[in-house]
Amino acid sequence: MTLEALGFFVAVVIKAVLFSVALLTGFAYMTYGERRIVARMQWRVGPNKVGPWGLLQPAADGIKLLFKEQLQPKEAKTFLFVLAPMISLVVALSAYAVIPIDKDPVNIFGFNIEPWVANPSIAMLYLLGISSLGVYGIILGGWASNNKYALLGAIRSSAQLISYELALGTALVSPLLMVGSLSLRDVVAQQLDHSYLNGDGGWLILAQPVAFFLYWTAAVAEVNRAPFDLPEAEQELGAGYHTEYSGMKFAMFFMAEYVNMFTVSSVATTVFLGGPGGLPVDETQGLVYRLLAHGPHWFLLKVYFFMFVFIWLRATFPRFRFDQLMRIGWQFLLPLGLINLGVTAVGVAMQWKSYQFTIAVMSMLVTLVSLSLLNRKPQHH
Amino acid sequence: MSQTMITGDIVSRFTQEQLDQNGYTVMNMGPQHPSTHGVLRLVLTLDGERVVDCVPDIGFLHTGIEKTAEVKTYNQALTLTDRMDYLAPLSNNLGYSLAVEKLLGVNIPERVSHIRVMLAELQRISSHMVWLGTSGLDAGAMSMFLYCFQDRERVLDLFENISGVRMMTSFIMPGGLMADLTEGFLDKVKEFLDYFEPHIEMYHGLLTGNSIWLNRTKKVGVLSAEQAKDYLCTGPVARASGVDWDIRRDFPYAAYADYDFKVPVLTEGDSFARYMVRMAELDESVKIVRQCLTKISPSGVYRTDDRKVVAPPKWEIARSMESLIHHFKLFTEGYAPTPGEVFQRVESPRGELAFHITSDGSNRPYRMHVRTPSFPHVQVMPVILQGHLLADVVVVLASVDFVLGDVDR
Amino acid sequence: MDEVIKDLIALGKGLSITFRNMLQKPVTITYPENKRKFPARTRGRHVLHRYEDGRERCVGCLLCQGTCPAGAIYIEPAENTSDNQVSAGERHAKVFDVDLLRCIYCGHCELACPTNAITLENNTAIAGYTRESLLIHKEELLEPKGTSTLGSTQAWDPKPPSTAPKEFDGSETSSAAVGQGNRPSRTKGAGH
């Protein structure tokens, strides 16, 4: 092995560890943030006792979960029961490997550091593939618990994830078609290096609002968050697939859920909101300009915005019922996604400018609305 | 019922062979379950997630109130009634007090009746707030729960202000009230109404127009008017099914005859209709309490002056021999109505609450039977739930709004 | 599709409500740093009161024990002697136990007490590790020597006509009935 290859390898390992640590810390503070924000939305204060403003609450929770008794039902399948939360967490963490948190490699102390763990040219495929693996953890956990509530949660989850995977994929294909690459780095570069008005760049949410809406809806369902949190609907199923889990095993499921939230938010940021892009200034003017133009802070800001939306949705909406969830996925999101994809494909073939895509997509929406207005039929159950 | 085991544990209406053949699962929902609103146990037979059959099992909260009342004096038994429907203790107090008063033949001053109406309506608001919050929560709308409980807290603050406790007030007693209103109480009630009324709008904004909520509740848990009557359903559950029946209007008690209010009736009979009926009742309750405020003087007579039923004021026993004797007689023996029986119904937030008290001429009720509104509502669950999904079960349970203390007594 | 638009508007309305509520001040109180004020009538733990001269108000008449729906009160009355005048009357409560685990805080005891000796006060922080610790005795119930309060009595009772005596001293009624013994009545024509 050459020295260069070894260096690369070490760098990747270090970055992977750093990303994991950052994600897990982020998860911990996300739970804190969620509790505080939801509390404020409900006229409460939230955790404020442990440490200043309750900031050490996640640590306290972590310690509690670590030392909590690990309970396991007598009839549970031990191996799978233990394996399931691990699958969930590992899969959730590995999805993050391909997400670029800045545009270009940064030069620090002479080392050229790439702000991503890996940059395969099929990053998007990798993401979709790996995120659909997450369902294994849930299914195995629910089944191995030998609990009917957990099993129902697992079944709901698998059906939901598989259905929404399609909508999610279709929604992502349209912007990728415009970019013409599956590499997330290219997606970011495309959005940052060109301008929207000139025709072939700009944040893709402008050119693909419908795709963004579809992606976001499917993503909320994909990570089992309200109002699509059927697999763990505590009012119906106790806690769904992790009913029987306690202590650190439960915490792993919990982490996986939040890391998945980070992942889908990051993908939304990367694909639709220009990733680490910030203000349209000339980055060559100096460090300040560079920071204004792009950087991990912009990326985090956007991700946290999406996380806030997750929390906001959870605080507001009732939960869907299973058949309704399926109907939305198959009868609404997927057809709309396909139509959008068709429109986009035509546009790409005809080499439309970005704003032309916007116009086309919006007019497609208007057509659909007016068609349905003309063709209104009584809503059946 | 083919399978009743020796221990009496209900498994399902189906035999094991039938279950295996059809691929049904039996699932125990409760008694420890977040959405059974207490300790109700539903034995659900499921086909996938679809409910094929449901056998309710009650009695986990059976406290023998009817038996206990037989060894308490009439005044002591009042405190038991608080604990039946613990979300509407004042309505229970009112029903019991009216029954005992009817048994005794006592006349109640008008002001007392108006205060009773006001308290009962405030109680209705607080009880409906629990219902709204929990049914929102059961459907997954978690903020609803806290908003509603906050509003309920405000009502409980009012109760605490006049009675010293928030829930088990025992404030309405046979013969009148426990004490007079506190200073400024009516202003506080007005303040509460002004605070509360915009919140009804907020709840409508959060749920009524929300398509997720509509989808979850419309055409879910349909109960026809005939079924409602056959299964003794009353109150909002029956009114949502098109049974135009409200004790407050049709057998006016206390001072309800003097009040102007509408009885909301819908005909759909589904969970959404039950929701809308209760939301409309909130409006009506606010209206009634507003009318009360114009009719009640801030202080004045708060119980009957019949010394055989209520004790004389404390200052009087220091002056009057007769008062002292009455005081002692009342707190040792109580009062003894002549033999006979009465049936007194009131409209509790959950429906018709009726006290059926039999007296044998002693100072204790010979038999106190309570016809509680929640009891038949649990009985009707298998009828409503047939063919629904598991997720609908919790919504229907919440929309019917029973209290297990009320069911089991 | 038009329904979808309508739905989205309704959903947006819900979101705006929760967002607006987020900007409001929380309504909760951070306990134990801040405590809410109890109303005067709060029915919490029982207190036995004294007269200003230090004698106990309770005359051991057993009314509260008799009227208690939960059977939470146990009293053993004893005679007052001339060298040990514990209460104002002829008898006093030698033993006065309240079982806080049985008590339902209904307030019937304070309604029943002819001398306003027992009241429910706003001490609601009642907890203990053993059953015994929650069976409280006379020493814990009595207000300390030297203090003389009326407790929540005034919050409950209607105001007496101005001619009424301020507190029960046995002077205007049949003293035998409340255990006042044969002390001479100061005014003629007690009763009506």
Next chain:
Amino acid sequence: MPQLDLQPARALARLLADRFGDKFLGLREDREEITYWVDSSVWADAAGFLKFETDFSVLEDLNAVDYPERNPRFDLAIICLSMKDHSWVRLKTMLAEDQPADTLERVWPGAQWYEREMWDLFGIPFQGNSDLRRLLLPADYQGHPLRKDYPVTGPPQSAYR
């Protein structure tokens, strides 16, 4: 309060007397409440008569009272409501110990649980009830606690004493 008009009650009593002859035992008015007494042999028929041939078609309550010294021992009562003219009546019968009463389940399906409750707490068997099990108490419970001879604190050997 206006005096109760007894005319409609007497009319209904005549109807009941025509239908059930000497099985209809009479009419009693107390505290403005009307009670019709029938013999236990026509219990379900009288209830059915009230539901299907009069306006008193809604069952409100089913209640029993135990008089241990008396024979027959139990009073069984239903309250029937007329939603049309806002009035109600009480129909009562007497039952000896262990004497079954006819079920009202066929008249009002909702009577089932009320009868189960009475079976559970009083030990009154209801003939024809489709599911006569204990309702509130555990299935292996001994005795019927609302009977007057059942001690309030539970039987002497009871663990709950």
